[in-house]
Amino acid sequence: MTKNHEINRASTNxxxxxxxxxxxxxxxxxxxxxLRDSLAEQNIRLRLVHGEPTEAERSKRDEGQLDWAEKIRNTYVRIGKTTLCWQHLPEDLDQVDLVILTQENSILSNLPWLLRKRQNGPRIAFWGHGANFQSASPRGIKESFKRWTTNRVDWWFAYTDLSTSQIAESGFPASRTTTLNNAIDTVALAKDLESTTTEDIEKLRQDLGLKEGRTGIFIGSLYPQKRLDFLITAAIEIRDRLTDFSLIIVGDGPERQRVAQMASLHPWIHVIGALHGREKAKYLRCSDVILNPGLVGLGILDSFSAGVPLITTEYPFHSPEIAYLRHRTNGIRTQNCPTSYASETVHLLTDPETLRDLRNNLKFCAARYSLYAMNENFASGIYKSLKNS
Known part of the structure; x- marks a missing residue:
C-alpha cells in the first residue's frame, strides 16, 4: 500500500x-x-489503478500494459467454487474527487467504500452489468446482495441499456446513471475487412468448397455456454434443407476437440481454430450469416463491423451486449430450439432482400456501438457526476 500523501494537482481547478x-x-x-485524453481536455486527471490476475487468468495471456497506470497487489482466497479478492489500494484515494469501482461481489475491498460515510470523501460510482446475467438463481442471496450494493453509490456507469434497466429495477435513479454501450476497438478489424480482396474471398471459397449465399460462421471461444451441440444440430437441419450449406467454426477453447470430433462426420463443417487480423477478416467476408445460438457478448461487434447478420436465440444467459440486437432490424433472435433456429436461418439465406436490408442496417450499428462512442459516453458521464457533487 502506498504512503498517504497529498495529491499533486496540476492546478487548483x-x-x-x-x-x-x-x-x-x-x-x-x-x-x-x-478516456485519459478526453478527460484532460476538461481539466480532469484520470488515475487507473489495477491489480493482478488469478493464476487461471494468467493462462489466457490477455493482460494489458499501460506505463501510466498504477499496479497494485491483489490477495486471492479460494472458498469452495468462489474466489474472493482483496485489492491493496493506494491510501491517497481518499483525496480524489471520484472513485469508480467494478461491481463484483467477490471484490471484498469494495465494501469499505460502500459502508463509509462519504460527506468529506470522494464520490463513489459503480461500473458494471447491474446483475449477473448468467446466474442460475437471480433471486438468490448473491444477487440480492448485489442489488443492495447497487444503491450504495453516487453514480452508475452501466454497460448497456439492459444493464440500465436492471439498475433502475433495483431502485437507483436514472438521472444518475450513464449508459456506456460497452465496446472494444474495432478499427483494426475494419481495416482488415477493407483490405481483403475479391481474390482472397474467391480463393477461400474454392479451398473450402463454399457457395456464396450459403455460408454460416461461428466465431468465438469454444466453451459450453456457446451451445455448440445446439449449433451443429441446427446446422445439420439447415444442410438437410439447403444441400449446399456450409458451416465454418472459428475459435479455440476447452470444447475444441469435441467439436472437431462431431464435425469430422460432416465434411461441410470446417473447424478452423482461432484466427486474428486479416485471416479473421477473410473468413468473415466469406460468410453470409454469423451463427451463435449460445451466449452473445462483445462478439456481436464482429457482426456490426463486418456487416454480417447475427442469428441467436432466446437463450436466458446472454451478456448485456445482447441489448444491441434488434430482432429483424440488425439481426435475428429465434425461439430456443434447434428446429426454429434452422428454419429462421434457412429463411434468411433464401431471402436476399431481407438479408440485404439487415446488412445495410448493420453499417449504422458499427458507428453507434464503437469504442469512440463508448469513450464519449464515459467522459460525459464522469463530467456530469463531478458537476453534481
Missing amino acids: EQVVAIIQRRLTHYRVPLFER
Missing part, C-alpha cells in the same frame, strides 16, 4: 478521477488511453 480494475485486459487499453 483540476479534478482527479480514479478507476479501479481488478485486472487490466488488453482490450481495455485503447479505451483508457482515449
